[in-house]
Amino acid sequence: MLMFTSDDKATARKIGVTVTDWQAWKYGEKPVPRWLWLLLRYERDRERMGPWRGFRADGEHIISPWGDGLLFDEWFKLGDYRRASELAQQQADLIERLMA
Structure with missing residues (x-):
């Protein structure tokens, strides 16, 4: 500094x-x-800013240094997205166990 x-x-x-x-x-x-x-x-x-360095806000989007973005409203759905992903993985694991 x-x-x-x-x-x-x-x-x-x-x-x-x-x-x-x-x-x-x-x-x-x-x-x-x-x-x-x-x-x-x-x-x-x-x-x-640490790992947030390079991110910027543009209107309704949070844009990463790599160019992909996240809508502001999606921010509140991140918990749901994580739970859905975890459930999908659990279902895949269960199907594999049942098929074995």
Whole structure:
């Protein structure tokens, strides 16, 4: 994360400011500009996303980084989908046992 890096020169270069400005904001000598605060917040939030990184919302869809999507209303049916899948597997197992 930018805020906790020890390489002030690289951080300043990355965000397009002087090392002096970066250090002044970092050590509280000057107020942090809103754009920088938003950037730091964005970076922190991105790190916290973990396995959800790359997903996005588009209208009624949640879209994965691979391009497939899920309708918002389907989200509430996921439990039913899981139970149906489990029941189908149990039925298949039962049929195999009965046929043996």
